[in-house]
Amino acid sequence: MTQPSDEPTQPPRRRRYAGKNPRRFQDRYKELAPENHPGIIEHVRARGRTPAGAHVPILVAEVLACLAPRAGETFVDCTVGFGGHAIEFLRRLAPGGRLIGFDVDQAQLQRTGERLAEAGFTPSLHHGNFAGLAKAVAREAPEGVDAVFADLGVSSMQLDDPARGFSYKEDGPLDMRMDARRKDTAADLLAKLSGEELSDALRDLADEEDHERIARGIEQARSRKRLGRTQELVDVVFAAKGITRKQWKDRAPGKALHPAARTFLALRILVNDELATLRELLRSAPWCLRAGGRIALLTFHSGEDRLVKHAFEEGLLQGLYREISPEVIRATNEEIRSNPRASSAKLRWAIKP
Ligand SMILES: C[S@@+](CC[C@H](N)C(=O)[O-])C[C@H]1O[C@@H](n2cnc3c(N)ncnc32)[C@H](O)[C@@H]1O
Numbered sequence: 001m002t003q004p005s006d007e008p009t010q011p012p013r014r015r016r017y018a019g020k021n022p023r024r025f026q027d028r029y030k031e032l033a034p035e036n037h038p039g040i041i042e043h044v045r046a047r048g049r050t051p052a053g054a055h056v057p058i059l060v061a062e063v064l065a066c067l068a069p070r071a072g073e074t075f076v077d078c079t080v081g082f083g084g085h086a087i088e089f090l091r092r093l094a095p096g097g098r099l100i101g102f103d104v105d106q107a108q109l110q111r112t113g114e115r116l117a118e119a120g121f122t123p124s125l126h127h128g129n130f131a132g133l134a135k136a137v138a139r140e141a142p143e144g145v146d147a148v149f150a151d152l153g154v155s156s157m158q159l160d161d162p163a164r165g166f167s168y169k170e171d172g173p174l175d176m177r178m179d180a181r182r183k184d185t186a187a188d189l190l191a192k193l194s195g196e197e198l199s200d201a202l203r204d205l206a207d208e209e210d211h212e213r214i215a216r217g218i219e220q221a222r223s224r225k226r227l228g229r230t231q232e233l234v235d236v237v238f239a240a241k242g243i244t245r246k247q248w249k250d251r252a253p254g255k256a257l258h259p260a261a262r263t264f265l266a267l268r269i270l271v272n273d274e275l276a277t278l279r280e281l282l283r284s285a286p287w288c289l290r291a292g293g294r295i296a297l298l299t300f301h302s303g304e305d306r307l308v309k310h311a312f313e314e315g316l317l318q319g320l321y322r323e324i325s326p327e328v329i330r331a332t333n334e335e336i337r338s339n340p341r342a343s344s345a346k347l348r349w350a351i352k353p
Contacts, residue, residue: 055081055082055084056084056338059298063149067294073146074097075098076288077149077150078101079152081155083116085149086123089149098123100126100137102126102130104128105155105178105179108157112125130281131284134284144289145288145290146293147295148285148293148294148296149298150297151298152299162230163175167264168258174190174227174267176264177272182272190222191227198214198218205265206301208262214240217237218236237263275304278304279311289352291352291353295351299346309328309348312325319353321350321351321352323351324348324349
């Protein structure tokens with residue numbers, strides 16, 4: 001007969017999930033471990049998708065055409081990201097040229113710095129906001145630089161990683177800070193902004209037509225419990241718009257904008273103070289360029305594009321620029337097919353006298 005044991009009984013171990021649809025972001029995309037899946041990156045790209053953990057640079061040929069990098073020149077890439085544009089500049093600035101780079105995302109900047117070093121390039125990279133452009137140029141290139149470039153917004157790596165909280169597609173903490181040193185997360189702002197401030201932000205920053213109803217929904221939801229997860233906010237938006245997730249899924253045509261897309265955009269802009277930093281860049285850039293210097297800015301929503309357009313037009317009138325792009329430059333259908341994130345991109349350029 002078996003004697004009862006004094007040993008504490010171990011709870012049964014939870015069985016490993018054996019389904020076909022892994023739940024963790026890290027397990028879901030084979031391209032995050034390309035060493036285990038040879039050829040996976042090329043396969044994903046061939047299907048017109050951006051491999052998770054990577055970022056496909058947008059309008060590269062057009063950016064190179066307007067900035068015309070030449071050997072020996074000094075360029076600033078204000079938003080290094082995955083380094084897609086930076087590496088193209090670096091290839092053309094050699095020999096003798098220099099790239100000064102900024103990114104607010106330290107982890108990303110470090111990984112990109114390592115990748116660029118492996119490719120034989122050593123740009124001067126700054127973990128910092130491009131609003132500090134003038135100071136960095138005064139220190140590193142007091143004679144001025146030949147070009148300033150910025151590709152605004154978030155990278156695919158930031159957007160795809162649920163832990164960053166940028167995406168309405170996956171559940172994650174409502175963070176949305178590009179720079180971890182920023183004090184307030186999206187959850188903090190949702191807790192402390194008034195209903196009116198939320199409503200105004202949704203209308204002004206993202207043209208959300210249901211801004212009042214969503215702001216009211218946020219106020220009601222937070223009176224019961226702090227909104228801390230992306231999917232809690234998505235639920236509030238669906239409820240405010242009077243549809244269920246299932247109705248949306250059944251009814252949405254393939255490319256329709258997700259009901260929560262504008263709410264997430266407005267919050268991201270608020271959390272990272274994106275319009276104020278862009279204004280500062282537009283104000284300081286002409287003073288950082290040397291004679292004949294070029295600036296090219298890639299934006300992804302109408303509020304940003306309006307600021308760039310007006311700043312360049314004003315600059316032309318004031319003689320800060322001698323020429324500006326006559327119209328906005330957009331991605332070709334072919335580029336959009338292979339990289340859908342290019343569809344909202346708008347490029348404008350200006351040249352200093
Ligand atoms: C669209 S991605 C740039 C992608 C890059 N051009 C490439 O091809 O890989 C934008 C990057 O800019 C950074 N960023 C956004 N706002 C910034 C700011 N105000 N100052 C510095 N970096 C910023 C983000 O962290 C992100 O890595």
